[in-house]
Amino acid sequence: MADKHINARGLQCPGPIVELFKVAKAAEAGDMIHIEVTDCGFGKDINAWCKKTGNELVSLEETEGVIKACIKKC
């Protein structure tokens, strides 16, 4: 199980989920993906993305305009 990090700061929609998709595709089940995003729609989008792609949203927090999410590849 590996930890993967994505810096998607500054990327506009749909950039963050596109980057997340690429990393998730290459990841193995159980891998943890950490992503940082400044697009404020991402907080809601990540829930929809995880539900749709069947991955698990482990944590989601926002501090000073940066949304940090941790996703477990299932």
Place this chain on the structure above:
Amino acid sequence: MSSKTIIMFSGDLDKAMASLIIANGAAAMGDDVTIFFTFWGLNVLRKAQKIKVKKDFMEKMFGAMMPRGAGKLRLSKMNFGGAGTGMMKSIMKKKNVSSLPALLESAQAMGVKLIACTMSMDVMGIKQEELIQGVELAGVATYLGEADNANVNLFI
């Protein structure tokens, strides 16, 4: 896995941006995506450079009057002779929004299927050599076949 189909009818920059953002987003959600480019939408797929092909007078006129590729499209509103489009593009660049050619490239890289309508190509005199790489040529039946399997279909 589900799939989405989009009919890109318009050749306006703003509408093409919307189509390509949805297409990229859907592909990133793991969906199969097909975009069928017809009528004015065909211009989105044209190469930026002028390609030497045999055309009759009307075809040449059409080719010259329509925007040559994703980088040349204009806004559907507030174009102001190109000034509005230029302003919008510079704002989008400043805000780090992907350009239309970049969105098109990203869509192709994620496996979004781009289909050019052959009837529109014939009517407007657009030849295959004038379209970007990786575009499939087909008719309405191909699109309908894809739409049958899709759970979302948009006409833009």
